[in-house]
Amino acid sequence: MTALKNDLFLRACKRLPVERTPIWVMRQAGRYLPEYRAVRKKADFMTMCKTPELAAEVTLQPVDLIGVDAAIIFSDILVVPEAMGMELEITEGKGPVFPHPIRNEADAKKLKEIDPGQELKYVLDAVALTKKELNQRVPLIGFCGSPWTLLTYMVEGQGAKNFSIIKNFIYNQPALAHALLDKITRVTADYLNAKIQAGVDAVQIFDTWGGLLSPHDFETFSLPYMEKIIRRIRPKDIPVILFAKGVHFSYPKLVESGADVIGLDWSMEIGAVRKLTGDKVALQGNMDPTVLYAGHEYIRGEALRIMRSFGHGSGHVFNLGHGILPDVPPENLKALVRCVKEESAQFHGSASK
Amino acid sequence: MTALKNDLFLRACKRLPVERTPIWVMRQAGRYLPEYRAVRKKADFMTMCKTPELAAEVTLQPVDLIGVDAAIIFSDILVVPEAMGMELEITEGKGPVFPHPIRNEADAKKLKEIDPGQELKYVLDAVALTKKELNQRVPLIGFCGSPWTLLTYMVEGQGAKNFSIIKNFIYNQPALAHALLDKITRVTADYLNAKIQAGVDAVQIFDTWGGLLSPHDFETFSLPYMEKIIRRIRPKDIPVILFAKGVHFSYPKLVESGADVIGLDWSMEIGAVRKLTGDKVALQGNMDPTVLYAGHEYIRGEALRIMRSFGHGSGHVFNLGHGILPDVPPENLKALVRCVKEESAQFHGSASK
Numbered sequence: 001m002t003a004l005k006n007d008l009f010l011r012a013c014k015r016l017p018v019e020r021t022p023i024w025v026m027r028q029a030g031r032y033l034p035e036y037r038a039v040r041k042k043a044d045f046m047t048m049c050k051t052p053e054l055a056a057e058v059t060l061q062p063v064d065l066i067g068v069d070a071a072i073i074f075s076d077i078l079v080v081p082e083a084m085g086m087e088l089e090i091t092e093g094k095g096p097v098f099p100h101p102i103r104n105e106a107d108a109k110k111l112k113e114i115d116p117g118q119e120l121k122y123v124l125d126a127v128a129l130t131k132k133e134l135n136q137r138v139p140l141i142g143f144c145g146s147p148w149t150l151l152t153y154m155v156e157g158q159g160a161k162n163f164s165i166i167k168n169f170i171y172n173q174p175a176l177a178h179a180l181l182d183k184i185t186r187v188t189a190d191y192l193n194a195k196i197q198a199g200v201d202a203v204q205i206f207d208t209w210g211g212l213l214s215p216h217d218f219e220t221f222s223l224p225y226m227e228k229i230i231r232r233i234r235p236k237d238i239p240v241i242l243f244a245k246g247v248h249f250s251y252p253k254l255v256e257s258g259a260d261v262i263g264l265d266w267s268m269e270i271g272a273v274r275k276l277t278g279d280k281v282a283l284q285g286n287m288d289p290t291v292l293y294a295g296h297e298y299i300r301g302e303a304l305r306i307m308r309s310f311g312h313g314s315g316h317v318f319n320l321g322h323g324i325l326p327d328v329p330p331e332n333l334k335a336l337v338r339c340v341k342e343e344s345a346q347f348h349g350s351a352s353k
Numbered sequence: 354m355t356a357l358k359n360d361l362f363l364r365a366c367k368r369l370p371v372e373r374t375p376i377w378v379m380r381q382a383g384r385y386l387p388e389y390r391a392v393r394k395k396a397d398f399m400t401m402c403k404t405p406e407l408a409a410e411v412t413l414q415p416v417d418l419i420g421v422d423a424a425i426i427f428s429d430i431l432v433v434p435e436a437m438g439m440e441l442e443i444t445e446g447k448g449p450v451f452p453h454p455i456r457n458e459a460d461a462k463k464l465k466e467i468d469p470g471q472e473l474k475y476v477l478d479a480v481a482l483t484k485k486e487l488n489q490r491v492p493l494i495g496f497c498g499s500p501w502t503l504l505t506y507m508v509e510g511q512g513a514k515n516f517s518i519i520k521n522f523i524y525n526q527p528a529l530a531h532a533l534l535d536k537i538t539r540v541t542a543d544y545l546n547a548k549i550q551a552g553v554d555a556v557q558i559f560d561t562w563g564g565l566l567s568p569h570d571f572e573t574f575s576l577p578y579m580e581k582i583i584r585r586i587r588p589k590d591i592p593v594i595l596f597a598k599g600v601h602f603s604y605p606k607l608v609e610s611g612a613d614v615i616g617l618d619w620s621m622e623i624g625a626v627r628k629l630t631g632d633k634v635a636l637q638g639n640m641d642p643t644v645l646y647a648g649h650e651y652i653r654g655e656a657l658r659i660m661r662s663f664g665h666g667s668g669h670v671f672n673l674g675h676g677i678l679p680d681v682p683p684e685n686l687k688a689l690v691r692c693v694k695e696e697s698a699q700f701h702g703s704a705s706k
Contacts, residue, residue, distance in 0.1 A: 162678055167643035173652055214619045214641045214674075216658065248601045249621045266567045268602045288567045290520035298524055305569065321567075325515055 006138045009070040010201060012262050013239035013282050015315040017135070019265050020342035021307060022069035023337055024141075026243075027323030028062040028073045033330055037060050045090045046082075049075050055126035058135050063138055066330065070139050070202070073127055073195075077145030077206055080187060081154050083119040085112045094159075095294035101157030108180055116191040123191075124198040131199040142200030144192055146244070147184040147229075148222035151177065163212050177221065186227045190230035196236050204263070205229065206242040211246015218247055222259065230258040241284055243260055243324065255280050266321030271309035283310065284317040287336070292320075292328040298334040303339045312347050354427040359491045362423040363554060364590035366614050368635050374697035375422035376690055379596075380676030381415040386683055388414050393633070398437075398443045402428050408479035409486050416491055416625045419683065419689050423555070423618065426480055426548075430498030430559055434507050435541060436472040438465045442483075447512075454510030456522070461533055469544040476544075476702035479550040484552040495553030497545055500537040501575035502580075504530065516565050521575055530574065538578045542585035549591055557616070558582065564599015564618075571600055576610065583611040584693060594637055598675065608633050619674030624662035637670040637685040641691070645673075645681040649688040656692045665700050679680050 001342055004010070008022035023216065038057050042208075048054045055074045062068050078096050082088040089097045102108055119125065131140055155166045170177045192203050210222050222244070223287060230240055242254060243263025254262050255277045260275065264270060264285035291302045303318070310316045320339045324333065357363070361375035383389055389411050392401065401407045408427045415421050431449050436442040442450045455461055461559045470477065484493055496533070498506075523530045543555050563575050575597070583593055595607060596616025607615050608630045615630065617623060617638035627636060644655045663669045671693045677686065 001530060023548065163680060164646065164680060167641075168646045171644065171647035211620060215622050215642070245621065247597075249625070267599060269562060271566050274601070286571070288520075290515065290517060291524065293517065293521045325517060325532035327517060 003136050004139060004201070005068055005136055008157070009068060009317060010029060010139050010239060012314055012317050013241070014203060015279070016284050018314050018348055019345060020317050021318050021340055023215070023318035023340040024070040024072065025320045025324050025333065025336075026063075026072075028066065028068055028072065028333075029058045031323055031326035031327045032333070033061055033065065035065060035163050045092070046088070049079060049126075050122045051128045055123075055200060056130040058129045059126075059140075061135055063134065065141065066333055067341070068138070070141055071130065071134060072141040072204070073123070073125055073130060073200065074144060075126070075143070077143070079120060079123060079154060080144065080191060081111075081150055083114050083116070084184075084187060086154060090169040094155065097158045098154060098333075099157070101165075101179070102151075102154050103165075104173075106178060108176060111180070111183060113183065114187055116187065116194045120191060120194070124194055124274070127195055127198040127200055131286075137199035140199065141202045141204055142192065142195035142198075142239075143204040143206060145230075146178075146186050146205050146210065146222060147181045147188060147225040149207050149209045150184050150188075150338040151180055152209040154180075155232060163209070166210075170217070181221065185228050189229045192229065193236070194210060194231050196233065196238060200238075202239040203233065203239065205259075207242070207244035207247070209273060210244035213247075215247075216248040218244075218250055219253065223250065223253060226259075229255050239282075241317075243284070247255055249353075250278055261317060263319070264321060269309050270306055270316070271311055272313075274310055282315040282317060284319045285321070286321040288324050289325050290318045290334065292324065292332045294332075296332065299332060299336050300339045300343075303336055304343055307340070307344055308349055310347070315349065316347075318344070357490050357492055357554070360511055362492050362670060364593060365470035365667055365670050366555060366594070366635050368632070371667050371701055372543055372698060373398060373667050374671050374693055375421040375700060376693040377421040377425065378497055378677050378686065379425075380701075381419065381425065382411045382494050383638045383677060384679035385677055385681045386414055386418065387687070388418060390585050391542055398429070398445070399441070402432060402476045402479075402662070405475060405479040405482045407477075408517040409483040410440070411492075412483045413486055414481075414485070419686055421491070421695070422433075423494055424483065424487060425494040425496060425557070426476070426483060426553065428476055428479070428496070430561075431505065431506060432473060432476060432498070433497065433537070433544060434503055436463075436467050436469070437540060437622075438463060444478075449506065450511045451507060452510070455504075455520075455533065456518075458529060461529060463655040464533070464536060466536065467540055469540065469547045473544060473547070480548055480551040480553055492554035493552065493555055494594075495545065495548035496557040496559060497541050497582075498577040499558050499563065500534045501542060501574060502560050502562045503537050503541075504533055505565070509534075516562070520565075522692050523543075523570070534578050534680055536575065539582050540577075542582045545582065546585070546587055547620065549587070553591075555592040555594065557585065557596060557613075559595035560595070560600070564595035566600075568600075568602040571597075571603055572606065576603065576606060579612075583692065594670075604629055610649055614670060617674060621668075623669070627663055632668060634667075635668040635670060637672045639672070642673045642675050642678050642681075645685045645689065647685075649685065652685060652689050652700045653692045653696075656689055657696055660697055660700055661694070663700070669700075671697070 242259035
């Protein structure tokens with residue numbers, strides 16, 4: 001059905017039989033690669049996002065250099081609020097800053113309802129170009145931030161320790177918070193649909209800040225909006241990955257969200273989550289990103305431990321539990337990818353094999 | 354058995370019948386109180402820790418002003434590494450810094466094995482003075498950091514984003530890490546025993562950084578050392594509270610740790626954890642600290658939701674899921690304490706009551 005030369009990732013997302021476990025890692029197109037840093041020297045981060053040739057170039061790097069089983073389009077979740085009219089500053093090492101954060105109704109009114117086909121055309125062009133250059137070697141993943149995670153950035157404005165501002169906002173202005181979440185949800189669903197039309201083979205929703213919330217608040221301010229997005233992309237039969245960091249408590253509900261794959265951070269045993277979720281979804285993860293600081297033998301040991309924990313059968317997309325860290329030696333990621341490719345066949349095929 | 358006028362907290366820790374749910378909150382002797390800030394103006398943080406009169410004064414403030422059911426001695430978990438010979442700088446708003454962190458064997462060798470009765474006598478004096486001034490009104494809690502959490506501070510040296518240095522340390526120098534954890538464990542156990550002898554009625558072990566670790570690593574580098582400390586506590590019948598933030602995955606093992614009470618962060622439903630742990634331990638927690646930014650009605654609603662989630666019977670010590678934040682209005686904490694005192698009786702006594 002697919003013209004892809006390597007569709008292991010897509011099959012694992014749908015829990016169809018695979019010969020071995022596929023692997024990609026979050027932020028695989030990133031600073032840990034000298035080849036990425038060379039591109040980054042020529043252009044700042046947002047220019048890279050907005051220049052399809054540069055975005056495509058760094059998206060392909062981990063496919064060519066590391067041998068991962070899926071590409072993920074180089075971009076940022078904050079391109080959505082930026083396209084909705086918020087000024088965005090990204091300074092290396094400092095993290096993104098919105099100098100004019102949203103704090104009240106007047107701020108909220110300034111947010112534009114956009115057509116992603118226009119305002120975010122540069123991402124769609126990058127997707128189309130990357131698909132062409134990938135030449136069907138591996139699938140391409142598109143992504144977005146969850147409405148809750150985007151709202152957190154948009155209200156806090158910059159890196160936060162206790163996230164006091166966003167918490168104050170939702171507890172004291174809940175109606176405004178929900179109105180904003182609705183608006184972001186509509187734009188994000190359109191954005192993902194446009195990306196799918198432009199050619200991505202799967203999408204991932206990042207709820208980086210879901211874990212700031214109690215279970216009750218997560219199910220009030222984050223999960224319903226992700227479910228709305230999933231319902232609006234559902235007519236297309238492409239895998240949806242939901243990665244909500246730190247929300248262990250809501251796994252039974254995430255299984256019912258409509259997502260095909262649930263991304264796990266490293267705070268749980270993947271085998272225990274598989275039991276809990278009863279193989280109704282595929283699982284992605286979940287090696288502690290800092291294990292890539294260790295020696296190759298240690299890395300192999302951890303990779304095997306995780307694959308054994310998941311156990312036999314399809315439905316596991318190997319990944320880290322969060323993005324790869326910028327000071328990891330690329331050789332260590334290569335060792336991990338090699339290990340998963342070499343050792344995972346034993347967890348697939350008939351038991352007698 | 355006890356001369357205490359209010360021993361609700363101690364009874365709840367041991368799951369003995371209580372007339373209502375007791376409440377105290379982590380960092381209740383802290384910056385959110387104007388009366389604390391007035392003392393803090395006269396002396397820096399470490400001087401306050403090292404001056405029994407000042408430590409006792411701020412320890413009593415939340416008992417007098419807020420009406421909590423337990424006092425916790427004003428101190429810091431980092432007094433232990435400081436007493437072991439590490440220079441410590443605490444700057445308001447910046448967080449603690451060890452200018453000479455531990456990175457190798459030579460650094461580790463400089464750490465002294467101390468006698469807490471000598472080097473930490475100022476804490477014991479503060480405990481004795483506070484007990485006297487409390488005059489049996491409520492119990493006094495003593496505390497320490499877990500060996501893993503202390504090691505994390507001692508190796509990182511200062512606030513960290515990805516905790517790369519400590520992770521590098523444990524993956525590449527595991528033998529040295531375990532030797533250090535052993536040394537800290539011995540000192541910490543002696544320290545808690547000295548505090549008990551000085552008069553504290555219960556102890557809490559804070560594993561603030563337990564959640565940085567995967568379940569496998571938590572059970573290698575953190576839990577066994579806390580278990581060793583608990584085994585060494587004398588006399589045996591003093592309540593031990595274990596608060597490990599972000600380690601939801603290991604609750605079944607925490608129940609077997611020997612602790613009487615498990616502290617919960619706000620990432621889970623307390624009722625679900627009660628079911629999971631089968632009433633073998635008491636539970637402490639677990640309101641999101643930022644709920645104290647909300648209005649009084651909202652705070653009452655949340656407090657009731659948590660008490661209903663725990664359900665009927667003893668074994669719940671109401672608390673926040675982490676320390677109270679410095680910009681919370683004291684009135685809001687008072688509203689919470691009032692609500693727990695007024696509303697919790699319905700969850701105790703015979704069902705017909």
